[in-house]
Amino acid sequence: MKKLQTIQAVLTFINNHHLAFLYVSQEDCSVCHALRPKMTELLKNYPKIELREVEADQVKEISAEYLIFSAPTLLFFVDGKEYLREGKFVQFRKLAHTIEQVYSFEESQLK
Template sequence: MEQIQSYEEWIEIAQSLDSLLLFVKTDNCSVCDGLLPQVAALQSDYSLPFYMVNIADAPEIAGQLSLFTAPVVLLYKEGNEYARFARFVQMNELNKRLGELEEWGKHVD
């Protein structure tokens, strides 16, 4: 999972990819620390890129994306937010949405 360091970097990535997953965490967040490895483990099952940002390091991202808690998992399709999972992420629902994005990607190519 690649780390995003700034809002500018995020904008470049979001505009250049058809679909992606963004994992948002913050410092001293036990829920974030517990969820990150579970989400990262899914990366090998899907072709879309996974990114992570610590909003303590890039707070502008939280404001621009209207993030009020952590962790948040955001899925993007064609530059738009496709799904949002906040705080307690149900992994079966995340898997379902990732599968939808994967299928969409096959039809676009």
């Protein structure tokens, strides 16, 4: 998973990708480290969703910009607008279902 190092890189990423998924973690977060490979594996099924990671302890502005109070926080953007937010205790099945719904809808719009 590629990492974004500045708040400007985060903003550019979100604004330049139709489907953008942001994985906000912290270095000392065991849940973050355990969830990261699951997210990477899940999003392999959705090649049009771009995934990036931001370490909140490295990019401190991320907390203020997106009101992030805990890690991990998962943010899914569609056309630059926040569509989904999951934090700390991620319900993975629900998350996967929501991503599938959005992706299927977006795919149907392209036909």
